[in-house]
Amino acid sequence: MSTNLNLAPVPEVLTHRTSARRPDESDVIRRRAAAGELTRVARGLYAESAGWAALRSSEQHLVRVRSFADRIQDGDLVSHVSAAVVFGVPLLTPPPTRVHVTSTGADRRTTNATFVVHADLDPEWNRPVVTTSDGLLLCGLERLATDLALTLPFADAVVALDALLCRAVERELVRAAVARRGQKGRRRALRVVEFADAASGSPGESYARARFDQFGTPAPVLQHRFRSAGEPDIVVDFWFPESGVVVEFDGSVKYQRSEYLHGRTPQEALVDEKLREDRLRAFPEVRRMLRLTWSDLLNEWVLRAKLRQAGVRMSR
Template sequence: MNTPRLILSSDVSLAGQDSRILARLCSSGRYARVRRSVYAEAEEWHALDEPSRYGLRAAAFQLTTKRQPVFCLESAAMLWGLWIMGAPRKLHIQTSYANGGRSRGDVARHLEKPGDNIVACGPLLLTDKLTTTLHLITRLKFEQAVSVCDSSLHLVRYQRPGNIFTPVDIPTVEHDPSWNHDAPQGPPLLKSELLAAADALPKKAARNRAVAVIDFASGLSGSAGESFSRVRMAQLGFIAPELQHEFELRDGRKALVDFWFKDQRKVGEFDGRAKYLRQDWAGGKSTADRVIDEKNREDQIRAQNVGVFRWTWAEMQDLVGFERLLRAAGIPKR
């Protein structure tokens, strides 16, 4: 997916043309307004998915602000590939006491004391992974906080190649500065790191909240859907499953399952769409071939006297329906 070229009103004026022409082209449908005084070709803009549009809005903001912004909270989480739900509505910017500035429009500014928690990812500045994770898990709902924490602990098996610029005196992180990551980026955090950072929080309520999330979190969770599912199971009082249990299949392959209930000999699988749609999984096979492979994998697991049950986002979000589904599968409560 090609990134659209951003066109600034100030550039048009410097070229000796009337910058109001951009507004007219926007009204005619040829251009799209990315933010005030910044435009892009409408066809290219509308072809972008939600995270890519968010990234273009961030790039437009960076081009039009006097100071280079430091992205934090959900904005930094997107660059780290942490599991948040969809693209944020606002751009989250960290500001110091010296710089000041107010939140307005689609920009939310968060006052923080200057520290050594800022890193560079390509041409972008953002809070480091530990700071980003800790700030989010003390602010979000429990299931969302667990999802973020799980992803910060998650060891990814693949990463996009880095393309890094090196600003002076700012540490760099070795991954692609993309707003559309589908896996966590950078080295995984350790629970000990998170607990030490949580212990340094000034407010007791924030410390207690962070510790509760960290204790529940697991780097074995493979997706936001799996993290949410685990929280739902706990909220409903069901026994805790083993995560990423390995089965050996008769064709010699090994298969990892999302949830394994050993005593009940039941496998639970969260059915997200990603594994059927991502191009870098399954050697670039078509969606149809992936579905067939998944069925073959499941048949070989069932052949080992194992029951398999599945659920979707919608089923997991419906607490009454999800409880019914788990009971029907024979999963007991604590």
């Protein structure tokens, strides 16, 4: 069972809560919200507008989860997409405004302005429970993978499960847990579990692979190594040996974040990438190279056209 429980850092944004016990203070909060200084982020919860606007959607959801920890009923576990956000698991679709929890040991389903409460459909899968330093109770990573496979659309679930497999989640445990659930969503969930691959290098690569599957391409080789004597190996995101096509996903972070730059300037990184591409094109088995961005992945017709032009076969 996975023990890779690194949690996402809590964003630094100042929040304020209204309360019937503090009417004067609550009136001040509402006036500041009316003036645009504060943003209402949930019922009774406001954040400093400038700080809130600077947060990514996952960070905003994390603030909601942490802010309402004291409203979660005893024994309930933060679960589903909310647990994914706390664990720092990537999500393709921005998380909702409501916090998702599972009511352990009970068949209780509730939706209100703050929470979506899921019934406990697999009581034997409640352990181990993860407790954060500030007392937040979370489902474990295998339980999280199971819930996401059963509730998210295929591509969204692939993005999340690829990342979870990278964190040592055991595929067999998730497969068995999915099989124990009811019929609803089980076939699609089992397909997600089989399709997920820890070799995926990023959420963008995971989504690209789901799109390739949607179009019926041959299954690409992930992280394929091209080797030549006296030169460092070149590892590519996707290799389609049948058509001789290398596909690389170019997220903008590759030329912006320090962990990708390795001490280089963005300009130096671009030059290195050009030299790497020249070396790749020199391999006789490489006929074409295709670079994809998030914009390409999100536009079905553009993506199909680029794959077709590169010579990648599609059956759907």
